[in-house]
Amino acid sequence: MAEDSQRNFRSIYYEKVGFRGVEEKKSLEILLKDDRLDIEKLCTFSQRFPLPSMYRILVWKVLLGILPLHQETHALVMMSRKEQYYNLHRALKVIRFINESTPKIEVFLHMHQLESGKLSRSQTYPLEPDDEVFLAIASTMEEMVDDDVDCYWLIRSFVNHLDAKYRDSQPHLPKAFEHYLNLEDNRLVTHLKTCYALDKLPYDLWFKKCFAGCLPESSLQRVWDKVVSGSCKILVFVAVEIFLTFKMKVMALNNADNIKAFLGKIPQDNTDAIVSKAIDLWHKHCGTPAHSV
The missing domain is CATH 1.10.472.80 (Ypt/Rab-GAP domain of gyp1p, domain 3)
Known part of the structure; x- marks a missing residue:
């Protein structure tokens, strides 16, 4: 027990002072240099080590299928994702389902509902249990991700990932x-x-x-x-x-x-x-x- 406590203390201390993860970061950088990213290796890395914050969003976007494996296509794909985001956002404003005062996580929920064909006819319609899950995850993801487009796609894909893989x-x-x-x-x-x-x-x-x-x-x-x-x-x-x-x-x-x-x-x-x-x-x-x- 004492040995486990000492090991836990060391791991937390090293991470706090920045010593932990130097070699792991180099290993991840090597993985990310390939034009065609290796899903299996990225998954194994993420299972074994904490992802450096500067690479976390990129890795998540690849593992969740937001970005393809070939890095040369990333800019084009994200341009398409951004266009889709603004099309959904614009559509919700046209039908007056959202406005400037609508909380961002609720906007994300309605965008997801519209995209999946589950948008209710009324904003007063009670939330489904899956909607509550979406909003909780959206609230946390919003704290992690600065860019609205990235944030929406990560929330949407994370929720779909939970449903498809872990239901x-x-x-x-x-x-x-x-x-x-x-x-x-x-x-x-x-x-x-x-x-x-x-x-x-x-x-x-x-x-x-x-x-x-x-x-x-x-x-x-x-x-x-x-x-x-x-x-x-x-x-x-x-x-x-x-x-x-x-x-x-x-x-x-x-x-x-x-x-x-x-x-x-x-x-x-x-x-x-x-x-x-x-x-x-x-x-x-x-x-x-x-x-x-």
């Missing part, structure tokens, strides 16, 4: 969470069962929304690196590590609703450490997975 896996994540938490600390699982809290945990926030609205974007980017590159199981270990980090607080709560309320609004001051430890747990239980769901 069948998501219902099994709560059981996986219980399994791995039991391996790490069975007293916590016993406490949750005693409080009848296991079925009331904020699984939608954790697994459907990928912790959007729970963790700050600065911490969440490294988690989404793994989700984009092929693993939603990382979400399980983030949930496990949240419990391990706030064990004393959770053990002091004897009401399922209070536990759920606390987990929906966890303290934000040590989330970088939570993510680092969650990634360590992920590697501990799953090795160095590539495309592991």
Whole structure:
């Protein structure tokens, strides 16, 4: 345990002072020099290492299919994406579905609905569960990405990625969470069962929304690196590590609703450490997975 704590401390310290990732950054730069990008190698890199912030958006756009593999076509493709973005935006303004005061994430939602043929006839139509997921992810992605065009395409593609790749896996994540938490600390699982809290945990926030609205974007980017590159199981270990980090607080709560309320609004001051430890747990239980769901 002491060795694990020391390793976690070192990894966090090195990242804070900028020592971590120098060789990894060079490796990624080599991968990105090829005209035809290698999806398998990019996924493997993202599974093994944190993506440098200066390359994250480019890698995400390639892995999510926004950009093609051949880099010489990127400028032309993004020009087309930009034109499509403004066409959708203009159409929504023409039909008076949006205006200058419409919040940006709602504009993105309506653009996605229009593009997918799901735009309702009225703006007062109640949101579907998938719309709530879209808005949560959009709110977080907006904090990560400055350019509106890039932001929309990343939100749209990320949400589609979750639906296409992980829809069948998501219902099994709560059981996986219980399994791995039991391996790490069975007293916590016993406490949750005693409080009848296991079925009331904020699984939608954790697994459907990928912790959007729970963790700050600065911490969440490294988690989404793994989700984009092929693993939603990382979400399980983030949930496990949240419990391990706030064990004393959770053990002091004897009401399922209070536990759920606390987990929906966890303290934000040590989330970088939570993510680092969650990634360590992920590697501990799953090795160095590539495309592991």
